[in-house]
Amino acid sequence: xxxxxxxxxxLVQPGGSLRLxxxxxxxxxxxxxxxxxxxxxxxxxxWVSVITSTGGSTYYGNSVKGRFTISRDNSKNMVYxxxxxxxxxxxxxxxCAKTAGQWLEHHDYWGQGTLVTVSS
Amino acid sequence: DIVMTxxxxxxxxxxxxxxxxxCKSSQSVFSVSNRKNYLAWYQQKPGQPPKxxxxxxxxxxxxxxxxxxxxxxxxxxxxxINSLQAEDVAVYYCLQYYSTYNFGQGTKLEIK
Numbered sequence: 001x002x003x004x005x006x007x008x009x010x011l012v013q014p015g016g017s018l019r020l021x022x023x024x025x026x027x028x029x030x031x032x033x034x035x036x037x038x039x040x041x042x043x044x045x046x047w048v049s050v051i052t053s054t055g056g057s058t059y060y061g062n063s064v065k066g067r068f069t070i071s072r073d074n075s076k077n078m079v080y081x082x083x084x085x086x087x088x089x090x091x092x093x094x095x096c097a098k099t100a101g102q103w104l105e106h107h108d109y110w111g112q113g114t115l116v117t118v119s120s
Numbered sequence: 121d122i123v124m125t126x127x128x129x130x131x132x133x134x135x136x137x138x139x140x141x142x143c144k145s146s147q148s149v150f151s152v153s154n155r156k157n158y159l160a161w162y163q164q165k166p167g168q169p170p171k172x173x174x175x176x177x178x179x180x181x182x183x184x185x186x187x188x189x190x191x192x193x194x195x196x197x198x199x200x201i202n203s204l205q206a207e208d209v210a211v212y213y214c215l216q217y218y219s220t221y222n223f224g225q226g227t228k229l230e231i232k
Contacts, residue, residue, distance in 0.1 A: 035221070037221075044211075044213065044223060044224075044225050044226040045162075045164075045170060045213055045215075045223040045226070046223065047215075047220070047221035047222065047223060050220065050221065059220050061220075062121065095169055095170075100175070104158065104217050104218070105175075105217060106160035106172055106175045106215060106217050107160075107170075107172065107215070107221075108172055108175075110169035110170060110171075111169065112169060113169060
């Protein structure tokens with residue numbers, strides 16, 4: 001059974017940093033691209049970032065480019081999101097989502113999400 | 121970026137009737153090389169993560185009831201829910217994965 005479990009969310013001050021983690025199990029982790037998708041309270045879904053199966057390529061949404069960094073450790077079945085220079089509009093539930101293939105396929109499995117609140 | 125626009129923003133349909141949600145992309149998401157539309161539909165219920173119901177514009181995911189169907193090609197797509205059931209109340213999103221990813225703004229489906 002595929003499982004994605006996010007952690008690391010919490011309260012952070014504007015301008016601060018936070019690192020989210022996603023522990024994956026139940027599939028061959030190193031064969032799939034992985035994503036972060038967020039959802040602000042009461043709002044829609046916003047894709048944040050994707051990392052290819054090997055970690056060789058990463059892509060970001062315009063709103064987080066230059067501030068967030070996605071990475072993965074295939075030896076630990078983990079994917080991470082380093083969030084720097086956070087702003088109030090980064091407040092959201094952050095979901096870890098598995099891509100159905102190595103690249104440019106839909107997200108087939110999602111975690112339950114971790115809440116990040118940016119506030120002073 | 122490819123902009124995805126859904127219509128309507130909200131929809132109220134009677135039980136047993138048909139619900140239709142539209143999604144328009146700002147550029148084609150059809151690949152000539154493999155003849156596939158890079159478009160998926162998601163259902164999200166309160167307090168839950170999204171669940172994929174349709175991929176490649178018209179392929180229903182395993183376990184999804186056959187009252188759900190997807191259609192369209194290029195830039196215009198439709199999610200149809202026939203014979204609406206109470207458990208179909210949710211927010212529905214389209215997603216393009218032709219060029220990284222972009223979601224539509226969502227359509228809230230309620231019972232009339």
